Amino acid sequence: MFKILKRDVLAENVIRIKIDAPYIAKKAMAGQFVIVIPNENSERIPLTVADYDRSLGTLTLIFQVVGRTTEELAALDEGDSVYSVAGPLGRASEFEGMKKVAVVGGGLGCAIAYPQAKALHEAGVCVDMIAGFRNSSLVILEKEMRAVSKNLIMMTDDGSYGEKGLVTDALRKMIDGGAGYDAVIAIGPPVMMKFVSLLTKQYGIKTIVSMNPIMIDGTGMCGGCRLTVDGKTKFACVDGPDFDGHSVDFDELIRRNNMYKEQEKQSMSLREHFCRLYKLSDGN
Amino acid sequence: MPNMQKEKTAMPEQLPDVRNKNFSEVALGYSEEQALNEAQRCLHCKNAPCVTGCPVSVRIPEFLALAAKGDFVGAYHVIKSTNSLPAVCGRVCPQETQCEGKCVRGIKGEPVGIGRLERFCADRAMKLMKEKSPDESEGATNSAEDSCIEKKAFTSEGDDGIKVAVIGSGPAGLSCAGDLSSRGYKVTVFEALHKAGGVLVYGIPEFRLPKDIVASEIKELEKKGVDIQCNMVIGKVLSIDELFDAGFKAVFVSTGAGLPRFMGIEGENSNGVYSANEFLTRVNLMKAYRSDYGTPVRAGKAVAVVGGGNVAMDAARCAKRLGAEKVYVIYRRSEAEMPARREEIHHAKEEGIDFRFLTNPVRINADEKGNCRFITCVRMELGEPDESGRRRPVAVDGSEYDIDVDTVIIAVGTVPNPLIRMTTPGLDTDRHGCIITSDGVTTTKQGVYAGGDAVTGAATVILAMGAGRQAAQKIDEYIKGLSKKTE
Ligand SMILES: Cc1cc2nc3c(=O)[nH]c(=O)nc-3n(C[C@H](O)[C@H](O)[C@H](O)COP(=O)(O)OP(=O)(O)OC[C@H]3O[C@@H](n4cnc5c(N)ncnc54)[C@H](O)[C@@H]3O)c2cc1C
Ligand code: SF4
Ligand code: FES
Numbered sequence: 001m002f003k004i005l006k007r008d009v010l011a012e013n014v015i016r017i018k019i020d021a022p023y024i025a026k027k028a029m030a031g032q033f034v035i036v037i038p039n040e041n042s043e044r045i046p047l048t049v050a051d052y053d054r055s056l057g058t059l060t061l062i063f064q065v066v067g068r069t070t071e072e073l074a075a076l077d078e079g080d081s082v083y084s085v086a087g088p089l090g091r092a093s094e095f096e097g098m099k100k101v102a103v104v105g106g107g108l109g110c111a112i113a114y115p116q117a118k119a120l121h122e123a124g125v126c127v128d129m130i131a132g133f134r135n136s137s138l139v140i141l142e143k144e145m146r147a148v149s150k151n152l153i154m155m156t157d158d159g160s161y162g163e164k165g166l167v168t169d170a171l172r173k174m175i176d177g178g179a180g181y182d183a184v185i186a187i188g189p190p191v192m193m194k195f196v197s198l199l200t201k202q203y204g205i206k207t208i209v210s211m212n213p214i215m216i217d218g219t220g221m222c223g224g225c226r227l228t229v230d231g232k233t234k235f236a237c238v239d240g241p242d243f244d245g246h247s248v249d250f251d252e253l254i255r256r257n258n259m260y261k262e263q264e265k266q267s268m269s270l271r272e273h274f275c276r277l278y279k280l281s282d283g284n
Numbered sequence: 285m286p287n288m289q290k291e292k293t294a295m296p297e298q299l300p301d302v303r304n305k306n307f308s309e310v311a312l313g314y315s316e317e318q319a320l321n322e323a324q325r326c327l328h329c330k331n332a333p334c335v336t337g338c339p340v341s342v343r344i345p346e347f348l349a350l351a352a353k354g355d356f357v358g359a360y361h362v363i364k365s366t367n368s369l370p371a372v373c374g375r376v377c378p379q380e381t382q383c384e385g386k387c388v389r390g391i392k393g394e395p396v397g398i399g400r401l402e403r404f405c406a407d408r409a410m411k412l413m414k415e416k417s418p419d420e421s422e423g424a425t426n427s428a429e430d431s432c433i434e435k436k437a438f439t440s441e442g443d444d445g446i447k448v449a450v451i452g453s454g455p456a457g458l459s460c461a462g463d464l465s466s467r468g469y470k471v472t473v474f475e476a477l478h479k480a481g482g483v484l485v486y487g488i489p490e491f492r493l494p495k496d497i498v499a500s501e502i503k504e505l506e507k508k509g510v511d512i513q514c515n516m517v518i519g520k521v522l523s524i525d526e527l528f529d530a531g532f533k534a535v536f537v538s539t540g541a542g543l544p545r546f547m548g549i550e551g552e553n554s555n556g557v558y559s560a561n562e563f564l565t566r567v568n569l570m571k572a573y574r575s576d577y578g579t580p581v582r583a584g585k586a587v588a589v590v591g592g593g594n595v596a597m598d599a600a601r602c603a604k605r606l607g608a609e610k611v612y613v614i615y616r617r618s619e620a621e622m623p624a625r626r627e628e629i630h631h632a633k634e635e636g637i638d639f640r641f642l643t644n645p646v647r648i649n650a651d652e653k654g655n656c657r658f659i660t661c662v663r664m665e666l667g668e669p670d671e672s673g674r675r676r677p678v679a680v681d682g683s684e685y686d687i688d689v690d691t692v693i694i695a696v697g698t699v700p701n702p703l704i705r706m707t708t709p710g711l712d713t714d715r716h717g718c719i720i721t722s723d724g725v726t727t728t729k730q731g732v733y734a735g736g737d738a739v740t741g742a743a744t745v746i747l748a749m750g751a752g753r754q755a756a757q758k759i760d761e762y763i764k765g766l767s768k769k770t771e
Contacts, residue, residue, distance in 0.1 A: 023521045037478055043570065043578040044478075068578050084478040086515040216570070216579075219476055219517055220701050221542040222562035226553060233546065233553065238703075252553055255654030259555045259582070 002082040005058060010140040013065040014108060015074050016050070017082075022057030024049075024087050030119035031093030031210065031242055034059070035218040037084040038072040045069050046215045046237070048112040049088060059085070062111035062140070089218040090241045093185075093208070095119065100126045102174060102181045103149070104167050104196055106188020107133055112210055113187040114141050114148070121148035128179065129153070130170045132188070136161035168195050175203055183208065186245060190254045197245030207245035211236040213256060227253050287324040290393030295400055300634040304604045307490045307573055310631060311375075311400075316354075319404040323351035325396045329388050334398060337386035340366045340750045344383060344398055351401055360409035363402055368459040369749055371410060371497050374403025376488060376594075377746050378625045410500060445470035446763055449532040451518045451704065454482020456538035456736025456748035456755075458501065461510045463756030464536075469763075470509070472532070474516040479569060482540055483737075484745070486569040487561070489598050491605070492628070495568075519703040524711070524732060533766065534731045534759045537711075537719060538752060541700045541737035547590070551648030552694070556584060556656035560591070560599045560695035567602045584690030586610040588659050590645055591695030592622040593742075597629060599693045600637045611637050612687060616644040616664050616677045640687075642666070644679065648692055658686045700738050708732070716741060725755040733759055 006018040024034060028049045035044045051060035065074045076082060093116055095101075101120055105113030110131050117127050129149040133139050134157045146152045153170045154162025163170065167188075175181065184207045186196040193209040200207040216222040218237045225236040228249035234240065296312040297303070303310050314322065326348040334344045342363050350359040363370045379385070379399040387395030448464050450457045453475040461471045479485050481498045506512060518524065524535050544559035546552050563581065566572040570579035583606035589599045592615035604611045613632070615622060618641050622629060633639065640661070647660040663683035666675035700717045710729040712720045718741050719734040721727055727734050735751025737743055 023516070027521055041571070041577045043580075072578070084515050086476065086478070086517055086521075088520055089517065216562060216565055217477065219520075219542075219703065221544070222565055223544045223546065223559040224562045226546075228553060233548075252654065256553065256555060258653070 002085045004076055004078050004080050004082065007076075007078045010062065012137050013074075014062065014111075014138070014140050015065065016060060016062045016111075017073075017076075018058050018060045019082060019085065020057060021059040021085055024085065025052045025054055025057045025059050028052040028059065028088040029092030030115045032088040032090045033218070033237075033241060034061070034085050034087030034089060035215070036061070036073065036082060038069060038076060039083050042072050042083065043069045044084075044216055044218070045073075046089075046212070046218055048115075048210075048241075050111050050115055051118075062108070064108045086218065090237055091239070093119065093210075093242050095123060095125065098125050098183050100128075100179070100181050102128045102130060102171060102179065102184045104130045104171060104184060104186040104188070104192075105132070105145075106167060106186075106192040107138065108140070109188030109192070109210075110141050110145065113185065114145055116185055116187070116210075117145065118148045126150055128174060128181075130155065130167045130174070132156070132167035132170075132192070133161070134158070166195075167192060168199050171196060172199060175200075175205070181205055184245075185210075190250055190257065193245060193248075194250035194254075197248070197250070201246050208242050209245040209248060211241045211243055211248070211253065213253060214259065227256070286327050287321060289321070289325060292394045292397040292400070293318045293322040293325075295397075300631075300636070303491065304601070304635040305607075307605055309494050310491050313407060314400060314404045319351060319356070319401060320354060322397045323348050323401055325389060326352065327388060333386040333388060334383040334396075337382045337384075339382065339744075339746045340753070342367050342383070342402070347405065348396065348398075348401065351405055356405045356408040357412060359401075359405040363405060367402075367746075367749065368462050368753065369455060369501060369745070370402050371406035372455070372484060372493060372501070373746050373749070374399050374401075374406055375493050375497075376625075376744075378744065380626045382746070410497075414500070447472065447532045448534050448536070448759060448763075449474060449527045450536045450538060451524075452476075452482060452538040452540055452736075452738070453480035453502075453512060454538060454540050454736060454748060455484060455745045456540075456738075456752040457482065457536065458505060459749040459752035460536045460538065460735065460756045460759075461752075462505055462508065463753050464759060465505070465508045465510050467756065467760050469760075470511075472511045472513060474518050474522075475512065475514045476517040476539075477569065478514050480512050480514060482538075486565045487595065487598070489564070489568050489602055491601070492598065517703070519707040524704070524708045524729075528731065533763050534733065536752070536755050536759065537704055537727070537732060537734040537738055538736045538748070539701060539704055539738045540748075541698045541718075541740075541742045543699045543701050543717075544694070545697045545699060546694055547645065547696055549645060549647055551650055551656070554648050554650035554656045554692075555654045556582060556690050557648055557692045557694065560589070560595045560693050561698065563599055563693050564595070564602065567606070573602075573606060581606065582691065583608050584656075586612075586687075586689040587691040587693065588612045588614055588645070588687060588689040589693045589695055590614045591697070592617065592624060593695065593697075594624045594628060595698075596693075596695035597624045597632050599695050601628075601632055601635060603691065603693065604635055604637060608691070610689075612640055612689070613637055614640045614643050614645055614659075614661060614687075616642065617674060618642055618666065621674045642677065644677065645692075646684065649686075656690055656692055658688045659692055660684055660686050698737075698742050700741070704738075723758075725751055725758050731762065733762075 003020045050062045103117040128151040132155040187210045213225045220238040230247040347359040347362040384395040450473045566581040571577040572579045572581035587603040587608045642664040664677035670676040712728040733755040736748035
């Protein structure tokens with residue numbers, strides 16, 4: 001169980017693993033996540049279901065090496081087993097009534113945005129994807145994203161690949177060009193999702209963001225993943241992870257995500273910058 | 285002649301100033317001499333009032349008589365015949381409101397230390413059993429590695445008995461599984477977390493209930509043939525209806541009351557504000573206090589714990605052990621109303637916890653980075669009794685004051701998780717989310733039984749355990765009825 005069947009490196013520090021998890025693979029849907037514990041003594045971390053194969057019973061996860069736990073996971077090879085994987089957790093994404101959608105991914109957020117784009121594409125929805133990275137060495141999943149989108153716009157902060165600029169620049173251009181999106185899905189660092197949401201609010205386009213707060217159990221038991229949506233406290237693991245981007249209190253989310261920064265620094269062995277899972281301060 | 289010593293034989297304990305810096309068990313347990321001395325305090329009353337105080341009717345005078353003669357193993361078997369988890373209950377039962385609260389010796393002095401003796405007999409018996417079969421000394425084996433082989437097995441149609449599923453591995457689930465297995469059923473326990481034991485492993489700290497005691501209870505069950513599947517969040521990975529499809533004839537829901545309640549006050553989402561569940565899970569389940577484990581926990585310099593139950597005591601004492609200089613317990617009623625075990629309140633005071641009774645938080649104040657800086661409280665006074673019979677606390681106007689803290693732990697109660705309810709058509713719950721039963725364990729859905737905190741709301745280990753055993757009985761009757769029908 002939870003044996004790593006395949007492992008490849010997608011970009012610098014970005015790793016994809018395919019694991020044997022038949023029960024989870026049977027139920028997983030786009031937008032859901034699993035809680036992974038690499039070794040017995042490791043932390044529990046949430047990872048989004050990047051792909052699944054129901055007939056083979058496999059689950060694909062993509063993660064960036066950003067801290068002690070992801071390092072431990074990265075240290076496992078093909079043939080090794082992950083100590084524990086529980087899920088699928090959270091609500092599946094809801095795409096009802098969508099006809100034309102822009103899916104915006106930032107950094108490793110693309111690994112989460114991609115399965116959503118794929119699910120939309122397979123449901124016959126017209127998808128444009130905008131993918132932003134810091135620089136060319138961090139680009140992941142380009143081929144996969146291209147396969148499921150009508151237009152794929154690649155952006156880098158430094159212009160080393162695709163267009164130079166932020167994803168919001170590209171999104172604004174597309175909207176102004178008359179793309180006519182009835183929804184935008186934004187997945188990436190909280191700051192990116194915040195600015196995408198601010199932009200789409202001006203245009204009155206429904207926007208869904210995928211939250212990635214600190215989690216422990218992923219089942220509603222700890223409240224560590226709480227965030228404020230429309231002035232109300234929600235648990236990202238059970239009420240989300242998808243939320244209306246125009247209602248999320250991003251500033252609070254960003255503050256809460258920084259909570260363990262100091263300790264993470266101490267508990268980390270190789271790389272010095274903090275970040276849990278897809279808290280990609282460096283994605284955008 | 286009974287021993288007429290007025291006080292309970294004192295329990296050897298780690299000194300307060302030593303133990304509030306470590307996670308080892310506080311109460312060290314009686315020596316054989318002390319146990320004999322204490323057991324001899326029992327008067328063997330004919331009407332045995334203590335037994336009426338015990339939710340599972342442990343035959344107390346009988347086990348005390350054996351213990352007084354030095355037959356601790358015999359005593360253990362008497363206890364075990366109605367209580368599946370004696371080593372646990374001896375440590376965590378609120379004896380002062382149960383057996384010991386009814387003890388005749390308590391009228392003119394202290395009651396017999398029934399809990400302490402229950403613990404002694406259980407520890408002694410388990411130690412002897414371990415010595416007999418040394419392989420037991422390892423912990424429970426429900427690791428991912430081990431369960432993987434079995435995982436394939438539970439859905440295949442086994443010819444090795446009728447299959448029953450238990451959801452949740454807390455005291456209710458474990459006792460139900462144990463009883464069903466003794467009755468010949470093939471039991472699979474599904475647990476959402478990566479370790480079995482429920483609150484016994486994620487909530488109650490090591491210094492009050494060593495985890496190897498829970499592990500050996502679980503190991504015991506596995507040896508009996510109970511299959512424990514961790515990482516299985518029922519309602520997500522499989523629904524109850526799918527369990528029936530997979531060939532389980534009955535399901536016992538013992539998912540506890542694990543959803544934390546918050547107070548709804550300003551600043552509650554500030555950094556440094558935890559639910560007690562999060563704080564205790566990080567500390568106990570994820571072993572954040574040990575440097576060889578990866579999970580971080582932030583117990584600051586000054587910590588306020590809000591609440592007055594066992595959960596609040598445990599959180600406060602963990603915070604102290606993690607190095608907090610100042611730990612406050614903020615409780616809106618007075619000490620007499622505190623639901624925590626008396627012994628733990630006493631221990632907490634000895635360890636230097638600062639109790640602020642008749643005080644209620646109204647606001648948590650953070651700095652510009654969102655980090656908690658101080659908590660604003662208001663003083664309370666007790667008014668008319670409310671529906672619980674306790675006098676209702678009311679705020680005193682203009683009595684607001686601040687306490688400087690960088691961490692706040694909210695321990696104001698928990699409610700059942702809605703996951704099972706939402707994914708199980710036909711399973712009715714009340715407005716608090718508790719599963720409705722007709723007789724304590726029989727739910728509104730055929731073949732589905734429930735017990736423990738999932739039915740009662742947050743309660744006690746012994747009540748959960750009792751419900752597990754009652755459900756095993758009902759499930760047995762139900763399945764026997766089924767096979768009669770098909771004959
Ligand atoms: C910190 C703390 C201290 C306490 N101290 C005491 C004390 O001193 N004395 C005392 O008598 N009582 C005490 N209690 C209360 C006591 O622990 C509980 O009443 C008791 O554990 C309830 O048992 P249970 O079996 O109903 O549920 P739990 O012990 O809560 O177990 C439920 C289990 O079900 C699992 N689960 C939940 N949902 C699912 C799902 N969908 N699929 C699979 N598994 C699921 C959970 O992960 C958990 O392991 C304390 C509680 C806490 C939190
Ligand atoms: S189980 Fe609890 S109430 Fe019953 S005798 Fe033991 S300590 Fe007392
Ligand atoms: S992760 Fe614990 S409640 Fe969401």
